[in-house]
Amino acid sequence: MKKKKKWKTWLSEQFRKCRENYARIPDFFKKRIVNTLLLSFLLLYGGCALGLTQKSAGFVGWTVYLTVCGIGYALYIYYLAVTKSYEVVEGTVTEIHAELLFDGFKRVLVQGDDGLTTELLLNKETTVMHGKTYRFYFNQSDHARSGIHRLDAAFDFGNFFGVEEVKE
Secondary structure, eight states: OHHHHHHHHHHHHHHHHHHHHHHHHHHHHHHHHHHHHHHHHHHHHHHHHHHHTTHHHHHHHHHHHHHHHHHHHHHHHHHHHHTTTTTEEEEEEEEEEEEOOSSEOOOOOOOOSSSSSSEEEEEETSSOTTTTTEEEEEEESSEEEEESHHHHSSSSOOOOEEEEEOOO
């Protein structure tokens, strides 16, 4: 009887810590975690329904596997956010240079509040506007692989988490 109470106490304590940590992480990561989990469970529901309708155990198995991978990715994002293993570049976009039409990258100059200018090499699909203030999230522990900026940016190793507009 005592062991059962210890286990319940430990579980409730861990759940409380998890809620407190989740409340302290930035909204960008919260949104990404929730969207990943929702997509994973939607995949689980739809995939299992289709697999059971078609009587395909392989389809259901792959659906469960992909769902577990999605949940694992959400937990990885949570871990990164809680341990603060990310780097934030915040500032106003001063210049946007789309150098070549076919390479898929643009150079963005971001000026911080302290006056320092940071040059970012981003995917052209990342939408930023001149004159607006943004917060860019990058992986803190991941560094350049080859030393060639365009080559490193071409291979998505999870270095860039995303961008959010700062509303003041």
